[in-house]
Amino acid sequence: MPEPDLASRLGSTRYSAAQMRVVTAALDLFVQQGVSATSLQMIADAIGVTKAAVYHQFKTKEAIVVAAVELELGRLESALDAAESAQPGPGALEALLSQVVDLAVGRRRMVNTLLYDPVIVRLLAEHRPFMEFMDHLFSVLLRGREDAEARTRVAMVASAIGGAVTHPLVADLDDATLKAELLDLSLRFLDLGDGEP
Amino acid sequence: MPEPDLASRLGSTRYSAAQMRVVTAALDLFVQQGVSATSLQMIADAIGVTKAAVYHQFKTKEAIVVAAVELELGRLESALDAAESAQPGPGALEALLSQVVDLAVGRRRMVNTLLYDPVIVRLLAEHRPFMEFMDHLFSVLLRGREDAEARTRVAMVASAIGGAVTHPLVADLDDATLKAELLDLSLRFLDLGDGEP
DNA sequence: GTCTATATGAAGATAGAC
């Protein structure tokens, strides 16, 4: 089976209106029940057409998954660009985290699916630009450190932001509040006990 | 389709040797590729029998998933019991976190699947004892606070521990080191700026 | 406890008309 690739520059692919209808409906279902459990029939039903009509827009189910992931990843890349171009100096870390937190909170419904759905995980694991983006993000957060504590700390913030946005404990917080708390706590956590006593 | 229930007291169900072969092989496959993407044929192949033999041990695929989740959740419940019975006082939080971290690190291969696989998520969302365990865990970590910051903080530690153990940045750390770092950082994060300035 | 064989349905996917 030929695997449709993600575009190397994210968010560059253009989709027709009919394709967008498919992708948005599909993403919605992926979020609700996972990629594997979502059939083309369900996607077709959701937009009120037949399977064949869906297949006219995308050759395979995999292509729909790719399009959905690509669309969301495009936002991440834009966020990264915004942060990097605005501040090349010390405020860069704050700017970067702020963008990531904004995005995660703004799209909290999606985050779990995009980060953890088995199908998407495999897709992204083979996707160079995504891996490189992640490496870049982590290296900024590591600030040159490589020891076990620093790496654990970064792994924890990354997971904390991605995981907390869908946590039941904060489900009732509005976006602005959650963003503020997440950003503040993330920054404090990263500076926790820094610079050797 | 009739849904097999998780036992209300976790880890109580007993399984035959043949059943254990099925469950452990299945869990392995669930971890590698997700629950939905794992067929009974794959499970049967993994243990070298036919599908019919597997069906003789468990009536449905769902029952296999339940058994696997139950087995792993039993460990969590034991860990909770150990922590609670040892320390009814102030050290309780440390003891509890320590148990959770131990378990998460010790079974890091499984953690993502158990926490995030869409099929298992739905299963656990309807599982009273699990929800009650989680509520209890969170209420201990909240220590009476209910404000946005406290809740965000707890949501973050919970996600941080669960997510960090499978993070590529710490993949090469041995269990002992990762446990120590995670526990230390979690405790410090929870105390971060406590007690109003 | 395991097998062979089979029922039944739904999945992904395509052909060709409108």
Added chain:
DNA sequence: GTCTATCTTCATATAGAC
């Protein structure tokens, strides 16, 4: 761009022999 109709493959699941 959407339809009806159809193909193929594989999924869950069962019956009954050894």
